Amino acid sequence: MPETLVIAFGLFFLLEGILPLIFPSIWRETFKKVTEFNDGQIRFFGFFSVLLGIMLILIAN
Incomplete structure (x- = not known):
């Protein structure tokens, strides 16, 4: 889990x-x-960005 978080921040x-x-x-x-x-x-x-991020995470799972 921690390495996934580091990869996510790196991509960001x-x-x-x-x-x-x-x-x-x-x-x-x-x-x-x-x-x-x-x-x-x-x-x-900000709200739109958070909503889009949540949607992308849900789609990826």
């Missing part, structure tokens, strides 16, 4: 790092736009 960081590695200017502009969102919009994206 790998995927999160691709955009700033390849397209740093696009990543910077996107990050600036996200900082302008209100709390409700950020919570919606």
